[in-house]
Amino acid sequence: MNFIQTGFLIGSATVAIPLIIHLLNRWQVRRVELGTMRFLNEVIRDGAQRRRIRRWLLLLTRMALVALLACLFARPFLPGRSQRDGDHLQIVLIDRSASMGMPGNSGRVIDDALTAAADGVAEYGEGATVLWAWFDGQVEPLPASTTRPTVPRALDGDTNYQAAVEWARDRIGAFPESLAEVMIVTDLQQSGLAMAPSASESLGFSDNVPVRIVDVGRAAANNLAITQFAPLQTRLDTKTASRFGATLFNFGNLPQEEVPMVVSASNGTRQVRLKKSISVPSGQAEDVQFDLGNLDAGLWQVTASIDVADDLAADNRRLTAVQVAQPLNLLVIDGGAAEDGSNSASYYLAAALGRQSSPPSSIEGDAARESAPPSRFAVEVLFLEDQSMSSLDGHQYPLVVVSDAGALSAQLIADLESYVSGGGRLLVFAGDAVDTATLDAWNQSKLVPGTLRLPQPSGVTPFRIKTLATRTEMLSPFADPQHGDLTRLAFRKLLPVSVADQTKVLARFDGDRPAMTRQPVGQGSVVWFLSSADSSWSNWTTNPLYLPLVQQMAGDLLNLTGEGPIRFRRIGEPLDFERPSRLVVTQAALNPASPPIAEPVFEHAGFEQQPHALYVINGSSRESDPTRMEASALANHFGLNLADATNRPQSQSVATRKPNELWPWLAAAACVLLIGEFALANRTVS
Structure with missing residues (x-):
């Protein structure tokens, strides 16, 4: 005997309650000897034995009733098996890859495929459950009410037989009591196996399920x-x-x-x-x-x-x-004067932003200069001691770099806040000029990553960058220490900050101190490097990592890192942006017997402009190869059992598990015990 709700069996412990009450009632009896009662002793002695038996029966009845109620809520059942005629399930997968657009007998090859699929479904009559689906790089199931699909006009996808076979396997698992058959209608393009390196054993496809492979391809093709x-x-x-x-x-x-x-x-x-x-x-x-x-x-x-x-x-x-x-125009703000030369806070920044990485060492002289990529940035330095800053225009300067956060006035900080809120990008470096008055002005703006405090010296041991958010496109090139180990950089001072909730910490010094942060402000974004951009707080300006790190910070703010503004995708690859017009439903949200809804993917070749990037979508070159294979090669690759006249399901019996629940009997027994308890309780005197 098994139980459906085993948790209710814990309630059987309550059988001790009647026993405890019974014992307590016995202890409360007080024996008093009365002389006038001695003539009744003989009568009482005669009924004492019968009352003792009834009391024990009443106790057992109550205990059994409590245990029976706990067992009743647990819903016991006896497993059994029954025989019934099996339901027929037919899974029809039609290839809709680009090669199915070749000329066929009645239009395109896919038209021939749909006709062949309809003829195969008609053999089962109206009693079978038919699940239709298209497949190319992925499987697109059709609604359960589909009787004959409509041929798609555009065929751009790549053939992926493994996706089709896995989908059919999962659908069969959702109908374990049905007599299933799979029909795959395809042109048997050999390149479709390139996406299926797995061994047939790993697919777990049942040997008892016959698979019909209908070949509608052309014997030869010119392409x-x-x-x-x-x-x-x-x-x-x-x-x-x-x-x-x-x-x-x-x-x-x-x-x-x-x-x-x-x-x-x-x-x-x-x-x-x-x-x-x-x-x-x-x-x-x-x-x-x-x-x-x-x-x-x-x-x-x-x-x-x-x-x-x-x-x-x-x-x-x-x-x-x-x-x-x-080259993009960048404005670097320096609190000093142009005559400071290499001693200015902006000297190293302007040099790093105005240069690109060196060409390969095998190219020398004029050839090296000609092969070097053009500079991404045109750097303009504004020295505040020499001139005042006019209004900032996000179109003229898509990025503003502050070489020393302490050199800015409160009015200039307010102007930068308006610039960033309107969509500008701001890169800020801490510096020697930071004092209490400047920190108050920064902390009153929205540009800070939290609450800034006065600079903190390192002491004997310099600060070093210990952790990086390497999943960000800005710092992902530094994830491999062989390409650039930022932990080697040493800093003598840093600008402490209590990070706000909306701020993301991209890098940290030892002691979990923020080293680099990023936060959105309005339509723009701000990145802080919480040490100096020059050699006043460190010697990192002489390190080979200075140029690539500064370039990465500026490039990431301008969407030039990672894939950049142009992203190349293949048909069948998943969308990496949200398409509001399309509803995505996961398999878990569906009835297990219903076909899952396909995840959104790039479906057709073309250009797709998104706010953050232009997507270029092409098909795979594998689909261009018209080389064909035999149906037996496809079946052997996945371990499929090809259907024939001997193994196709006709009319068979299916053995199914049928639980025989016992709760009606237990309920009847509880009623009998309850009646017995009332009878015994009325006739039993304590």
Whole structure:
């Protein structure tokens, strides 16, 4: 016997309550000898034995009643098995990858696939449960009410057979009592196994489930594809010619002669086009370059396309993007004068921000200077002793750097607060000029990471950076000590701060003291480095890590770190931003018997502009290869049991577990005991 709610068995301990009450009642009896009662002793002695028996029966009845109630709430049952006719479950997976867009017998290959799937479903009649789903790089289940899906117009995804097989396995697990069969309708493209390196044993697909693989592919295909297309330079400016490289591969059996290829670039206001004719032998690749000349500053969307009548049109176009930019104007505020020269607080900052990393050591002389990437920043230094600062414009100066936080007046701090609130970016370094009056002005603004206090000296042992938030794009290059060990930097002073809730600490000195912080202010952002930018508080300006760290801080504030403003994605990869028009429901929120809703992914090739970046979406070059395989190769790869006339489910019996609950009997027994308890209680005298 088993129990459904075993926790209620704890209540059986209450059987001790009737026993305790019984014993207490016995102890409360007081024996008094009365002379007038001696004539009744014989009568009382005759009934004492019967009363003692009734009292013990009453006690046992009450204890049994309490135990029975606890057992009743625990819901005991006897496990059993019963036989019934099994329900038929058919899972239909139709390939909708890009190769299914090739010409077929009745339109496209996917049209043939839908016809073949409908014919297979019709064999079961109306009594079967049919689960429809499309698959390419992921599986998209269709509503349970679907009787015949509508063929999608755009086919851009990559084939991933492992995703389809795993989804079918999970659906079968949700219907353990059904007689299941899986039907996969596909063109048997061999490249679909490239996404499935797992061994068949790890999939856990049942050997008892027959799998029908319906081949609707073409015996031969002729395809010329653009497999790669990208700019030849990682960073462009208006003085550098924009060159792009493309790779074409001929997957067909015939050579392609004089194929027109066009590369077009657009920044929204201007368009540049260049056309060439390309010949590609059969089974070979051909590389070609396009020089679009000098482009205007801005973000350019670039498309390469070939005009050829082959079987697969999805790979005749490929996209990329490039940012052509002049150096960004940065304003560095220095509290001193220009005549201070190398002694000024801004000297090292201006030098670091105005330079790029050195070119490879194998390139020397003029060649090194020509190959070096253009500078990202144009640095302008404002010396407050020489001139006053006019109004700050976020378009003119997207980033302002304060070389010494103590050199700013209260009015200038207020101006910076307005600048940042409107969308500007601010990088602040502490310095020797910090005093009580300046700290009060900073603490009254929204620009501080918390509450600033007077500078704190290190003593004999210098402060060192101990921990980094390496998941941030700003400091992720320093996660590997071999690429840059920031713990080697030594600082003699720091600016203590009690960090506010909205502030994120990016780096910490030893003793858990904040070293670098970042917090949002209005539409802008502020980064504090809580030591000096020059050599007044440390010797880190002579360390090779000074330049890359300062460049990373400035670049991250301007969205130039990590992937930057251009991000490349493949069809089928998950979205890394929220798309409000799409509702995402997780598997846990659904009925286990209902197909899960697919997670949002990039579905089609193209450009997608988001507030923080431009996304360039392309398909995988694997889908361009039309090489096919046998159905047995697909089945053997995943350990599938191919369906035939002998193993297809027809009419079988299914053994199911059926719990036989005992609560009705226990309830009846409780009623009988309750009646017995009333009867005994009325006839029992203490």
